[in-house]
Amino acid sequence: MSGVLHVLLHMAQQPGPFTSETLAKAMDTNPVVIRRIMAGLRELGYVHSEKGHGGGWKLSCDLSKVTLRDVYAALGSPSLLAMGNRTEAPGCLVEQAVNAALGQAFADAEALLLSRLGEVTLAMLSDDLRKRLGSRKIHDIGAHGA
Amino acid sequence: MSGVLHVLLHMAQQPGPFTSETLAKAMDTNPVVIRRIMAGLRELGYVHSEKGHGGGWKLSCDLSKVTLRDVYAALGSPSLLAMGNRTEAPGCLVEQAVNAALGQAFADAEALLLSRLGEVTLAMLSDDLRKRLGSRKIHDIGAHGA
DNA sequence: GTTTCATGTAACTTTATATGTTACATAATG
DNA sequence: CATTATGTAACATATAAAGTTACATGAAAC
Secondary structure (H helix, E strand, C coil): HHHHHHHHHHHHHCCEECCCHHHHHHEEEHHHHHHHHHHHHHHHCCCCEEEECCCEEEECCCCCCEEEEHHHHHCCCCCCCCCCCCCCCCCHHHHHHHHHHHHHHHHHHHHHHHHHHHHEHHHHHHHHHHHHCCCCCCCCCCCCCC | CCHHHHHHHHHCCCCEEEEEHHHHHHHCCCHHHHHHHHHHHHHHCEEEEEEECCCCCEEEECCCEHHHHHHHHCCCCCCCECCCCCCCCCHHHHHHHHHHHHHHHHHHHHHHHHHHHHHCCCCHHHHHHHHHCCCCCCCCCCCCCC
16 A cells, blocks of 8 residues: 555656556566556556556546545455454354454444545645655656655 | 454353363464463463463453453554555655655554554453353353354 | 567565464472 | 473464566557
């Protein structure tokens, strides 16, 4: 999640296109990993890719319309919580009692988190980033960490 | 977490003591795993253990005073969320912007979850379990899943 | 058209983490 | 002192995430 946003935000600072290799260097990872990540975003139309010379990845969405929750969904909505309910002995009443108590707390927290993510658009993130960049010239994607 | 509560709740139904082996069978795991789990609880005084003949684990706390949050703390407060912030390039402003946005949402969700866990005592869980058991004779810890 | 550059994707390897296991020391009881 | 239990280190296994390699596909340059 954090990594995906990092990529998207980088892309929002320059017109592109960006090759998987370029993005991979910025993220200090492998091009294939980038393609895997971007695949989900492409399916939902947030980015698109082109092959061959001059190809690569481009944003293809209105940043003010896409929330962090949308991005999360594009990743396949992986579990947000580190701990789940045991399901090894579903018939056990002890387990049912435990799951009932934990399940409600977990569900509430997850709902809140999703709601919060839904309030933040990529455009808001991008604006925040530009503020942080301040008067500074927008740094090239190659000059990472500088 | 779920597993620990399972053990504690089982223990709350019978006077004990329970050997690690007994508890391990009920949880379908290994005695050493039980001892590892219980170690944190013992340090906070929620359970205590005795060696040798007739030894084993006993509850040593007021169930109405210990919340699920306390139990969580006894486990070393492991991360509740499945995803954290990237920290690979702390100097990168993009990363800072992403972490600021995600960090707030994560912190809020975590706070809510902790708060919810703090509202539920082991006694409440135990009461709920007894209701579920209904008129049924309290099952022996050996008769798991029945 | 063929060479080059880029994505798409399957298959494999590596790494990290959690869990389970073995072995043995320590302590308490009969 | 033999037995039973915890305490804990060390090792093994299983699982999942991340990284890597290899090669097919498609698009642009020449």
